[in-house]
Structure formats: structure tokens, C-alpha cells
Amino acid sequence: MSPSALILQTLALFLTLASPSASHTPTSSSSSSSSPSQSSSLSEWRSARATYYAAADPRDAVGGACGYGDLAKAGYGMATAGISESLFERGQICGACFELRCVEDLRWCIPGTSLIVTATNFCAPNYGFASDGGGHCNPPNKHFVLPIEAFEKIAIWKAGNMPVQYRRIKCRKEGGIRFTIDGSGIFISVLISNVAGVGDIAAIKIKGSKTGWLPMGRNWGQNWHINADLRNQPLSFEVSSSDGLTVTSYNVAPKNWNFGQTFEGKQFES
CATH class of the missing domain: 2.40.40.10 (RlpA-like domain)
Incomplete structure (x- = not known):
């Protein structure tokens, strides 16, 4: 040649190689x-x-x-x-x-x-x-x-x-945002996964039927925690993504929720 x-x-x-790829x-x-x-x-x-x-x-x-x-x-x-x-x-x-x-x-x-x-x-x-x-x-x-x-x-x-x-x-996911609840007693840890839209989370709030909205702190990665007695109450979550959007899911976990369970809420638009 x-x-x-x-x-x-x-x-x-x-x-x-430089052209937009599939x-x-x-x-x-x-x-x-x-x-x-x-x-x-x-x-x-x-x-x-x-x-x-x-x-x-x-x-x-x-x-x-x-x-x-x-x-x-x-x-x-x-x-x-x-x-x-x-x-x-x-x-x-x-x-x-x-x-x-x-x-x-x-x-x-x-x-x-x-x-x-x-x-x-x-x-x-x-x-x-x-x-x-x-x-x-x-x-x-x-x-x-x-x-x-x-x-x-x-x-x-x-x-x-x-x-x-x-x-x-942007991420596209099947189903809603997943909330995996862990912890013991009044210590509650929630893993947030399967998040559409920008995908990463900037803030989480949790609410029991007997409380107002309570902000959670980032423990590590996408594990968030709070010290609060939320047992025997249905739980709601407010999830805010890094682009400023918020999705609120009411009564995601039923009154009889247990540690180790995963529940699904609403989802961001992808």
C-alpha cells in the first residue's frame, strides 16, 4: 500500500471513532x-x-x-x-x-x-x-x-x-426509586438505588405518620441515616437530585415495615 x-x-x-457512536x-x-x-x-x-x-x-x-x-x-x-x-x-x-x-x-x-x-x-x-x-x-x-x-x-x-x-x-431505570431500610431500634439507614434522571442524590428527607419531614444525613455512598423512632409508622420519602429536582413518595413503607426490606417509590423522569 x-x-x-x-x-x-x-x-x-x-x-x-470520532463520530457519535451507537x-x-x-x-x-x-x-x-x-x-x-x-x-x-x-x-x-x-x-x-x-x-x-x-x-x-x-x-x-x-x-x-x-x-x-x-x-x-x-x-x-x-x-x-x-x-x-x-x-x-x-x-x-x-x-x-x-x-x-x-x-x-x-x-x-x-x-x-x-x-x-x-x-x-x-x-x-x-x-x-x-x-x-x-x-x-x-x-x-x-x-x-x-x-x-x-x-x-x-x-x-x-x-x-x-x-x-x-x-x-441521564439515567433511565425500570420501575421506581428503591428504598432499602436497615438499622436497629431508633437508628435507621436507608440505601437509595435505581434512581433515574441525573442519578445521584443530593438530599433525602423521611417522614413517619407521627412526624414532620426529617432530613437524613449521608452515611456513605448512597446510604443515608437518621436517629429517630419511626417504628410502627408508614414511611414517606422526599428525594432531591443534584440538579435540584425533587420527587416525593408518600407511604412507601407500610406501618408494619421491618429492617432489611426494600420498597419502591416514584421515579424521576429520564
Whole structure:
């Protein structure tokens, strides 16, 4: 092939990678987000990098800094990401949805694909390595750690630490916001999950039939807590997202609710 033909072929492939791509979401037990054609973008494309992990043990899919527990049971499946400190915002970003696409690597990128993931975990800094060395998640790096099943939707696994572009998008969820109640006695902890719209939560209020609206504090990730005796009362929730919208769900939990139960309320528009 002549040098000029090679240049034209490379340019054509570059334009293919740079063009808006179709959504390619990993299969999960429920929809984790919306495709770009069905939701409005919250931000422009920005540069980051992405690596992957291989879940050799099923327990690797349980836990995480956002507190969602078993990601399959929570409906997130493999469409998830751990994100670096520069993006994590001390847990505020938990539940937000991102679209990722592979760029700048003609050898390893899969052209014409993008991936939609929900932020469910934190990639901690490793200050034993430089930010441009092994410290992938050190500030100021923007970094995503994906399950290998998700990574392989946009790049060949041998690529390793890949340059990507990302943007915030609205989340699309099936069903309503889920409230998982835990705790003991007058200590109540509520995990908020399956949130549509911008996905991340800025404030929660809870109300019993014998109380007014009581603000809850963020314990960690999307776990919120309060010290109040709300036993033997139906519970209502007021959920405010980071874009200033509020959804109120009345009498979500019945009077005879118990710790460990999950209830479903209203939902944000996606």
C-alpha cells in the first residue's frame, strides 16, 4: 500500500471513532441507563482513561463504595464503574450514569461502539506510584475501572490502560426509586438505588405518620441515616437530585415495615 493510501485509510478510521457512536450496553438483570438517543446529555465529551478487572470470584461483584451490595440483585449487572477520586466527589456521584467511548488507539478500539455505565464504586489513589505511572486513580487523573465484560464492549482486552472519552448522561431505570431500610431500634439507614434522571442524590428527607419531614444525613455512598423512632409508622420519602429536582413518595413503607426490606417509590423522569 502506498504511503498516501495508508494516510487516507488511517484518517477514515479516525473519523469513524470520532463520530457519535451507537449505545452498546452490557446485558444485566434490568436496564441500568438510557441510550444516548433516549436521554439528553448533561455534559460534553471529556478525556479520561479506563482499565478493567476480571471478576474471578462472584463476591467481587458485591460491595463497593456506593453501598449497593450485590450489583446483579440491585439491577446494575456489569454496566458499572469504579471511578477515581477526581470524579467521585466523596460519594456524591454514586448512581450517576456515564457514556464511554474508546479513542486515539486504532489498534485496540472497537469502532462505532460506546458503553453506558453507572458509578457504583471508588478507585482509591495509590500514592506509591506516580499519576502517570501505576497510580491510575491518583488525582488529577480521570479514570474508570470497568468489569472486563463491559470493557470488551469498546476495546480489546489486551489494550490495558486505554484512553477514552466520557460524558454524563441521564439515567433511565425500570420501575421506581428503591428504598432499602436497615438499622436497629431508633437508628435507621436507608440505601437509595435505581434512581433515574441525573442519578445521584443530593438530599433525602423521611417522614413517619407521627412526624414532620426529617432530613437524613449521608452515611456513605448512597446510604443515608437518621436517629429517630419511626417504628410502627408508614414511611414517606422526599428525594432531591443534584440538579435540584425533587420527587416525593408518600407511604412507601407500610406501618408494619421491618429492617432489611426494600420498597419502591416514584421515579424521576429520564
